[in-house]
Amino acid sequence: DVVMTQSPLSLPVTLGQPASISCRSSQSLVFSNGNTFLNWFQQRPGQSPRRLIYKVSNRDSGVPDRFSGSGSGTDFTLKISRVEAEDVGVYYCMQGTHWPLTFGGGTKLEIK
Amino acid sequence: EVQLLESGGGLVQPGGSLRLSCATSGFMFSGPAMTWVRQAPGKGLEWVSSISGDGVTTYYADSVKGRFTTSRDNSKNTLYLQMNSLRAEDTALYHCVIGSSGAAGEGHWGQGTLVTVSS
Numbered sequence: 001d002v003v004m005t006q007s008p009l010s011l012p013v014t015l016g017q018p019a020s021i022s023c024r025s026s027q028s029l030v031f032s033n034g035n036t037f038l039n040w041f042q043q044r045p046g047q048s049p050r051r052l053i054y055k056v057s058n059r060d061s062g063v064p065d066r067f068s069g070s071g072s073g074t075d076f077t078l079k080i081s082r083v084e085a086e087d088v089g090v091y092y093c094m095q096g097t098h099w100p101l102t103f104g105g106g107t108k109l110e111i112k
Numbered sequence: 113e114v115q116l117l118e119s120g121g122g123l124v125q126p127g128g129s130l131r132l133s134c135a136t137s138g139f140m141f142s143g144p145a146m147t148w149v150r151q152a153p154g155k156g157l158e159w160v161s162s163i164s165g166d167g168v169t170t171y172y173a174d175s176v177k178g179r180f181t182t183s184r185d186n187s188k189n190t191l192y193l194q195m196n197s198l199r200a201e202d203t204a205l206y207h208c209v210i211g212s213s214g215a216a217g218e219g220h221w222g223q224g225t226l227v228t229v230s231s
Contacts, residue, residue: 010218031213039214041157048207049149049157051219060219092157096213099171101147 002026002095006104010036012112019080021107023093030097037096040069040078043106044089052091053078085111114138116208116222123228128198132225134191134208139220141189145212148182148193150204151224158204161193162212167174176202180214198229 003026013019024106040053051060053069056076066081080087088111093104121131134146148160161182164173170182181194191208205226212219 037213039219041219043157046219048223050221051214054214054216054219058216090156094157094159094214100173101162101171101212103157104158106156 001100002029002098002102004093004095004102004104005091006091006107006108007071009105011107011109013080013083013109014112015085016082019083019087019109021091021093021109023024023071023076023078025074025076025095025097029076029095030073035097036072038069038071038076039094039096040067041087041092041094042087043092044086046050047089049092080109083109114210114220116210116220118206118208118222118225121206121225121227124198125231126199126229129194129196130198130227132193132195132206132227134193134222136189136191136208136210139210139217141184142186143169144210144215144218146182146184146191147209147212148191148206149209149221150202150206150227152201152204155204160206161166163191194225195227198227203229204226 005024007022041049057069086097090106115137117135148164163182167184179197183192205224207224208222210220
């Protein structure tokens, strides 16, 4: 199984400052057709997860442009350019290239 | 507006069975794959199962293989998860999700239905 390793586990950030979350996979996430199925999800307290990013860097509809995804192969990053109070929650990466699908352990973003 | 509404959760004894449903609207249900993801209390996300758009192909996590069965009724826009031989470690909030690998237009989650396995 592909192991997804996120860091840090906890991310205290000052409002208005940038934040960055790393996600590493135990094997390449490049699919045979050239696509890389790496997704990012946000789970606010008490809410269901919401997808933010698909295929490494594509923002879902309604996702603020302060969120961006980057990376390739086995190394991926979610960046928030300026953290707002509504960004508090847990962020998960998930790979959709290999079965079984696997999630990272999550990164808890909190306001400092 | 895309809507996913899970139901069928509840309290069940170890070894028991439950059938979860996910009623959907707002998109062409027969198109995308569908997925079940669970979250144990206070824990992270765990993929459970996915099914292709035509219902022919299914995938399962090793932890549920042989005990859970995913199906769909495209005429009713509904996804199902038949859960047998339930164990305490199956206790979780079960969400249905549009898609599997992650493509444009997918990634919507339902609110979930809680399954508690306890004697």
